[in-house]
Amino acid sequence: MFFSFIVLVIFLTVVLGFASFSKLIFYKEHTVTYNKDFIFGFFFLFLLSNLLNFFIPLKIVSFLVIIFGVLFFLFSFIKKKYEINFFTLILICIFFIFISHEQGITYDSQLYHLQTIQLSNNYKIIFGIGNLQPHYGMNSNWHTLMSLLYIKFLGVNLIFFGNIALFTFFLNETSHQLSIQNKSLPSLFLILSKIFILSYSLFHPYHNGTILNNLGSPETDSVSMVFFIFSVYLFLNFINDKKKKDLDLLLLCVYLTISTKISYIGIAILPIILILKGNFFNLRINLLILFSSFFWLARSFVSTGCLIFPISSTCISSSWSMNLFEVENYK
Numbered sequence: 001m002f003f004s005f006i007v008l009v010i011f012l013t014v015v016l017g018f019a020s021f022s023k024l025i026f027y028k029e030h031t032v033t034y035n036k037d038f039i040f041g042f043f044f045l046f047l048l049s050n051l052l053n054f055f056i057p058l059k060i061v062s063f064l065v066i067i068f069g070v071l072f073f074l075f076s077f078i079k080k081k082y083e084i085n086f087f088t089l090i091l092i093c094i095f096f097i098f099i100s101h102e103q104g105i106t107y108d109s110q111l112y113h114l115q116t117i118q119l120s121n122n123y124k125i126i127f128g129i130g131n132l133q134p135h136y137g138m139n140s141n142w143h144t145l146m147s148l149l150y151i152k153f154l155g156v157n158l159i160f161f162g163n164i165a166l167f168t169f170f171l172n173e174t175s176h177q178l179s180i181q182n183k184s185l186p187s188l189f190l191i192l193s194k195i196f197i198l199s200y201s202l203f204h205p206y207h208n209g210t211i212l213n214n215l216g217s218p219e220t221d222s223v224s225m226v227f228f229i230f231s232v233y234l235f236l237n238f239i240n241d242k243k244k245k246d247l248d249l250l251l252l253c254v255y256l257t258i259s260t261k262i263s264y265i266g267i268a269i270l271p272i273i274l275i276l277k278g279n280f281f282n283l284r285i286n287l288l289i290l291f292s293s294f295f296w297l298a299r300s301f302v303s304t305g306c307l308i309f310p311i312s313s314t315c316i317s318s319s320w321s322m323n324l325f326e327v328e329n330y331k
Helices: 001-025 035-053 062-076 088-102 107-122 141-148 158-178 185-203 221-242 244-258 262-275 283-304 322-331
Strands: none
Touching: 001 035, 001 088, 001 158, 001 283, 035 141, 035 185, 035 221, 035 244, 088 158, 088 244, 107 141, 141 158, 141 244, 158 322, 185 221, 185 262, 221 244, 221 262, 221 283, 244 262, 244 283
C-alpha cells in the first residue's frame, strides 16, 4: 500500500508539473492558483502523447516525460507557484489508495483496454488496426496518455493510478468548495455530485459500487464522467463569476471529455451556448485545441478510415478502411 501511495504521488506531481508548464505557454506565467488547474496538465499530456505516437512508440519517451514533469513540479514548488492545499490532497490520496488497494482491474480493462494501451506503448500508430479488432479503433486520448505513462515504479505500473489521480483532484476541489462559507450554485453542484458518488458507493452491495470499483483500472468510463462533471461545474462557474480563466478551462475540459469518450460529445453544447452569448475564448487555447483535435481525428482515420469512429458517415474509403457494416455493427 505504501508503494502504491508513492506511485500515486508521482502521477499527481507529473500532472501538476505539466499544469505549471502549460500555464507558462498559455499565459506566460506558471502559477497554479486553483485545484482545477490540473486540467491544464492533462490537456498538455493528451496533446503530447497523441502527437508523439504518430512518430514513435511511446515507451521510448515514457521515462523522460515523467522525469520532466516531476522536475518542473519541484521547480514550481520551490518557487512557491502552487496555491493548492497539499495537505488535503495527500489525505485524499491515502483515502483512495485505502479503499481501492485490494481491487483487481475490471473485466473490460483486461479484455481490451490494456491491449489498446500496450499497442501505443510498443508501436507507433498502426494503419488499419481496427480491421484486426474493432475495439482497437476506439480513439481515446486517455488510452494514449496511459500508453505514454506505461512504466513501472517500485514494481507498480503508473497506469493503474490514472483515474485515482483524477478522482483525487476532483475530491480536493470539492473539499475546497466545502470550506467556502457562502456557497454558490457551482459549489453546490460539485459538492452534491461528489456526495452522490460516495453515497452510491457506500450503499451499493458490491464492494465500492460500480463507479469506484473502476478505481485502479485503465478504463475510460469513470474518467469521462469526472471530466463531464467538471465541464458543467466550470460552465456554472463562468455564468456565476464571469472569470475569463473559467471560460478557458471549460473549453479544455470539454475537449478532454469528448476525446476521452466520444459518446459524451453532447457536452460541446456548453461552450457553444457561451459563444452564442458573445463570449470568446483565449486565441492561443483555441489554436492548441484545434491542433490537438487535428491529431486526434487523424489518429482515428489512420486506425479505422473514419474521422470519428464508429460514426460511419465520417468514414472515407481507403486501402486500410474498415468495412462499413463492421463500423455500424460496433456502434
